[in-house]
Amino acid sequence: MVLKIALAVAVAMFIFRLGLTVLRMLATPIPEPPPAGELRKVKLQYRCSLCGTEVRMTVAPDEAPVPPRHCMDDMELQQTEDL
Ligand SMILES: [Zn+2]
Known part of the structure; x- marks a missing residue:
C-alpha cells in the first residue's frame, strides 16, 4: 500500500x-537565425526518393548543408548550380 x-x-x-x-x-x-552574413546563398534541389517530392534550398549555413529529410529519409541531391 x-x-x-x-x-x-x-x-x-x-x-x-x-x-x-x-x-x-x-x-x-x-x-534567432545567424546573421545574414553567415548564411550562404545556395541553389540546391533535393528529391525524395520515396514519394518524389522536390524541394529547392536557397539559403544554408554552409555550402554543403545536411540534406533535408522527407518520408523519414534523407532527400537526394538533384543538382548544384553556382550562382
Ligand atoms: Zn517524401
Whole structure:
C-alpha cells in the first residue's frame, strides 16, 4: 500500500515535471537565425526518393548543408548550380 502511494506520487511528480519542461520549451523564444552574413546563398534541389517530392534550398549555413529529410529519409541531391 505504501509502495503504491509512493509510486503514484513518483509518477505524478514525473508527469508534473514533464509538463513543466514542455511549458518551458514553449515559453522559450525561438533562437534567432545567424546573421545574414553567415548564411550562404545556395541553389540546391533535393528529391525524395520515396514519394518524389522536390524541394529547392536557397539559403544554408554552409555550402554543403545536411540534406533535408522527407518520408523519414534523407532527400537526394538533384543538382548544384553556382550562382
Ligand atoms: Zn517524401
